[in-house]
Amino acid sequence: MVLARGLSKTYRIAEKQPGLQGTIRHLLRRRYRDLDAVKAISFGIQEGEMVGFLGPNGAGKTTTLKMLSGLIHPSAGELRVAGAIPQRRQPGFLQDITLVMGNKQQLIWDLPPWDSIRVNAAVYGIPEREMKRRVTELADLLELGEELHRPVRKLSLGQRMKAELLASLLHQPRVLFLDEPTLGLDVTAQGRVRDFLATYNQRTGATILLTSHYMGDITALCERVLLIHEGALFHDGPLDALTSKLSPHRQVRLELHQPQPREAFEAFGTVESHQDHQVQLLVPRDQLTDSVAALLSRFEVLDLEVNDPPIEELMRSLFQQAGRN
Amino acid sequence: MRSPRASLRIARTLLSTQYAYMLEYRAEIALWALSGVLPLIMLGVWQNSGAASQAGWSPAQLRHYFVAAFIVRQFSVVWLIHVFEEDVVSGKLSPFLLQPLQPLWRYFAAHLAEQATRIPFVALMLLALSAVDPGLLWRPSLQKLLLGLMALWGAFVLRFLLQTLSSMLCFWSERAAALDRLLVIPYLFLSGLVAPLDTFPPAVQRFALATPFPAMVDFPARLLSGLPVDLGGGYLSLLIWCLILSPLCYWGWQRGLRRYGAMGA
Numbered sequence: 014m015v016l017a018r019g020l021s022k023t024y025r026i027a028e029k030q031p032g033l034q035g036t037i038r039h040l041l042r043r044r045y046r047d048l049d050a051v052k053a054i055s056f057g058i059q060e061g062e063m064v065g066f067l068g069p070n071g072a073g074k075t076t077t078l079k080m081l082s083g084l085i086h087p088s089a090g091e092l093r094v095a096g097a098i099p100q101r102r103q104p105g106f107l108q109d110i111t112l113v114m115g116n117k118q119q120l121i122w123d124l125p126p127w128d129s130i131r132v133n134a135a136v137y138g139i140p141e142r143e144m145k146r147r148v149t150e151l152a153d154l155l156e157l158g159e160e161l162h163r164p165v166r167k168l169s170l171g172q173r174m175k176a177e178l179l180a181s182l183l184h185q186p187r188v189l190f191l192d193e194p195t196l197g198l199d200v201t202a203q204g205r206v207r208d209f210l211a212t213y214n215q216r217t218g219a220t221i222l223l224t225s226h227y228m229g230d231i232t233a234l235c236e237r238v239l240l241i242h243e244g245a246l247f248h249d250g251p252l253d254a255l256t257s258k259l260s261p262h263r264q265v266r267l268e269l270h271q272p273q274p275r276e277a278f279e280a281f282g283t284v285e286s287h288q289d290h291q292v293q294l295l296v297p298r299d300q301l302t303d304s305v306a307a308l309l310s311r312f313e314v315l316d317l318e319v320n321d322p323p324i325e326e327l328m329r330s331l332f333q334q335a336g337r338n
Numbered sequence: 339m340r341s342p343r344a345s346l347r348i349a350r351t352l353l354s355t356q357y358a359y360m361l362e363y364r365a366e367i368a369l370w371a372l373s374g375v376l377p378l379i380m381l382g383v384w385q386n387s388g389a390a391s392q393a394g395w396s397p398a399q400l401r402h403y404f405v406a407a408f409i410v411r412q413f414s415v416v417w418l419i420h421v422f423e424e425d426v427v428s429g430k431l432s433p434f435l436l437q438p439l440q441p442l443w444r445y446f447a448a449h450l451a452e453q454a455t456r457i458p459f460v461a462l463m464l465l466a467l468s469a470v471d472p473g474l475l476w477r478p479s480l481q482k483l484l485l486g487l488m489a490l491w492g493a494f495v496l497r498f499l500l501q502t503l504s505s506m507l508c509f510w511s512e513r514a515a516a517l518d519r520l521l522v523i524p525y526l527f528l529s530g531l532v533a534p535l536d537t538f539p540p541a542v543q544r545f546a547l548a549t550p551f552p553a554m555v556d557f558p559a560r561l562l563s564g565l566p567v568d569l570g571g572g573y574l575s576l577l578i579w580c581l582i583l584s585p586l587c588y589w590g591w592q593r594g595l596r597r598y599g600a601m602g603a
Contacts, residue, residue, distance in 0.1 A: 024599065084432050086596050104438040112436055119433035121355065123362040128355045135351035136439045138344050 014188060014220040015058035015081065020090035022051040022076050050076040052244040053090065058222060060187075063214050065235035065252070066224040067328065073244040074224045078190045081222070082112040095188055108137060111186040115196030118177055120165045126176040127161050130183060137184035144183070151179045154209050171202030178209065189213075191223045195230055207233050228328065242331070259327040262295040264320045265305065270313035281308060290315075352444060356451035364455060371459040374415065377407040378467070380532055393536040395565075400534075402476050402563035405467070406486075407531055410558045412460045413453050414494040418445050419505045419518045426508040426598065435595075442502060442591075449498065478564055485569070486562035492576040493554045499583035500550065506590030509597040524549065530556030550579040 026048050029039040038044075051073040058064050068074045079085045080092060083099030083106065092099055097106035120129045134144040152161065155175040160168055168176065174194065182189070191210070195203040207230055214221055214234075225231055231238060231252070238255055240248040248255045262282070268290055275287045281304045282296035296304045301319070308314065340348075360367060381404035384390050390400045422445065425431040434441035468475045478486065504521065507514035526532050528551035535543055535556050546552055557572035559565075 079432075082436060084435055085599060102435065107436060107438040110436070112432075114432075117429060117432065121359055124355065124359055128358060131351050132355050133437070135344075135348045136437050138340070 014060045014062075014095060015056075015222065016091075016093045017057070017077075017081070018055045018091040019053045020051060020055065020077070020080060020092055021049065021053050021088050022073070022080060022085065023088040024048045024050055049244050051080070051087075051241075054241065054244075054246040055090075056239055056246065056249050058220055060220055061214070061218040062237065063210075063221040063223065063235050065231035065238040066222055066241070067231065067238055068224075068241035068247075069331075072241045074241055075192055077241065078112060078192050078222070078224065082110055082190050083107075084112070108184060109186055110188045110190065111181040111184070112190040113177060113181045113192065113194050115174065115193035118165075118173065120173070120176060120180060122165050125162045125164055126168075126180060129165075129180050130161070133180055133183050139184060147183055147185070148179065151182060154212055155179055156205060171198050171205075174198060174202070174206065175209075178206070182213065185217065187217075187219055189219055189221045189223075191221065191225075193225055194223070195225060195227055203227060203229065210234055253321075256321045256327060257298065259331055260321065261298055263298055263301055265294045265296050265301075265308070266316075266318040266320070267292045267294070267308065267312070267314055268316040270315055273312060277312075278308075348439065348443075349447070352447035353451055353454075356444075356448045357454055360448070360451045360455040367452060367455050368459045370415070371412060371456050371463065374411050375408065375463075377404045377411055377531060380404055380407075384533070389537050390534065393534065395534065395536065398473065398476075399563070399565055401471075401474055403534060403559055403565060405464075405474055406559040406563035407555055409460065409464075409562065410490055410493060410555050411531060412456060413490055414497050414554060414558075415452075416449060416494070416497045416501045418449070418498065418501045419508070419515045421445065421448075422505040423508045423512075423515045427512050431598070435598075442587075446498065449494070453494075476564070478562060482561060482564055486558055489558035489561050489572060489576070492573070492580075493558045496550055496576055496579055496583070497554055499580055499587055502587045503583055503590055506587065506594045509590075509594030525551055525554065528552065529554045530559065547575075550575070550583075553579060 024047070025045050027039070028044045028046050029035055054073075054077065066074050066077070076085070080087050081094055081099060083094075083102045086100045095106060095109040097103055097109070099106060099110075120126050130144070130148060133139075134141070139147070148161070152158065155178060157172070157175050157179060160172045160176065161179075165173060165176070178194065194210075195206050198206065210221065210223070211234055213219060221234075223230065223235060236251060238248065238250070238252050239246060240255060248258055264285070265282070269292065270290075272289050273292075275284055278284050278287070278292055278294055282294045282300075285293040285295055287293075305317065305319065309317070381401060384400055384404070385397065391397075395403070422431075425434075431441060434444060464475065500521070501518065504514065504518040507517055511517065528546040528549050530552055535546055535552055538546065553572060553575045557567065557575070560567040561569075561572070
């Protein structure tokens with residue numbers, strides 16, 4: 014359904030030094046720099062797949078989504094979405110896709126969402142009766158009611174986002190590009206949007222590419238993730254594999270019958286915390302079985318828990334590292 | 339290819355939605371209508387000079403011409419570049435580009451809806467004027483009225499196309515609206531808004547008639563006010579300029595989209 018090969022985007026950016034001298038130089042002899050926002054990334058997405066698209070700010074996620082939806086032209090590479098070349102923006106392609114941006118809206122600000130929905134229905138050629146049926150169905154899923162008759166400016170952020178989703182999905186697109194659809198929403202509203210997306214995917218078999226800064230969205234919805242880092246694809250595969258890639262350790266938590274000195278555990282891995290009966294270790298993945306067996310035989314263990322470090326922490330450390338670099 | 343019925347439904351829905359939107363801004367539109375009184379001010383200036391009578395115009399013709407120019411001005415105002423610039427710079431154009439409808443139709447519908455919202459305010463202004471000076475208004479024949487309204491609509495389309503072309507600069511410059519202001523001066527002087535073309539020296543008249551500007555005010559205003567006019571020449575000028583500008587707009591649009599960075603989106 015989505016195929017990108019060597020997809021790149023380079024922006025030409027004017028550079029200006031601070032101060033009066035910089036301003037005059039900028040005026041007389043402007044200097045430009047090429048910024049490689051996306052660097053030759055390749056990936057494919059099968060029909061009906063729900064894929065998470067991760068990366069720190071400025072990594073190239075939104076630029077990629079804009080290329081996939083045909084808003085901007087790639088600088089290089091090959092791209093096919095629903096069998097079409099996106100930047101040609103042919104009507105058949107536009108009927109097949111949608112792009113929902115958490116920080117941008119298509120609804121007319123001073124009018125109720127119904128007015129925007131009517132326009133969309135006319136533009137996409139959806140008959141009146143069918144439009145009403147689809148709106149009822151989507152409104153039920155999104156738990157929207159009389160909000161559709163209130164001016165958009167009077168809706169809460171969560172209600173607005175749900176109305177945006179309704180308007181964007183009215184034409185039943187086969188491919189959904191979702192850029193931070195839960196941005197700024199409270200926990201309840203985030204949960205509703207997540208549930209809605211999962212149900213929509215199950216019911217329609219739509220292909221979904223989702224970016225979000227909330228790892229909860231990704232872990233709840235996507236088995237596969239793409240991780241983009243400084244414009245290049247860092248990971249393409251299951252979320253679990255990303256965890257292994259980002260962290261070559263697993264977290265082992267022990268509850269002991271008798272307290273033991275910290276040094277007793279240092280041979281098994283890195284001691285993260287040590288307090289009375291509780292010990293937390295980071296053990297290399299390839300030594301996990303041996304280490305656990307040794308721990309169980311050497312100490313009197315009341316409880317043992319093996320976990321992956323939280324993905325949020327792994328991502329945060331990766332992004333912080335990217336920021337420092 | 340969309341069927342005529344589907345196109346009609348889009349037009350109807352866009353117009354009704356945009357009309358509802360414009361009604362939300364009725365006070366602002368009333369102020370815009372009030373600010374378009376330049377032709378009436380010019381009427382005052384020309385009434386006190388002998389130049390129009392030297393050009394063979396009677397006082398009544400002069401009054402009717404400037405009132406007609408006022409009406410033409412009111413219903414051919416184009417503000418596309420100001421919203422388009424904002425939409426391109428902020429990325430608000432992106433949602434429109436994602437739908438299978440040329441985004442410029444939305445702006446076109448918004449202009450028509452704004453004109454419809456303006457009608458009662460302009461009517462009130464004309465009524466107020468006629469109360470002050472009953473001789474300012476006249477009753478044109480049905481034929482002249484229809485021909486004049488057709489020319490007025492053509493003038494609006496021509497202005498819209500001309501500004502569409504300059505709006506395409508928004509893809510290259512963040513301040514394209516400033517460049518468009520350069521067109522205001524020739525529009526004011528060569529269209530007949532500030533001075534009737536008959537009062538210009540023959541060489542300037544010939545130059546003016548070689549530009550699209552007289553078709554934007556002079557031609558429809560003459561038709562509406564019942565002044566002698568080259569009917570065929572006026573419509574032909576409208577048609578030729580629209581035919582010249584349309585492909586240029588299309589070319590600018592295609593080139594501009596390649597530059598569009600969908601910033602802020």
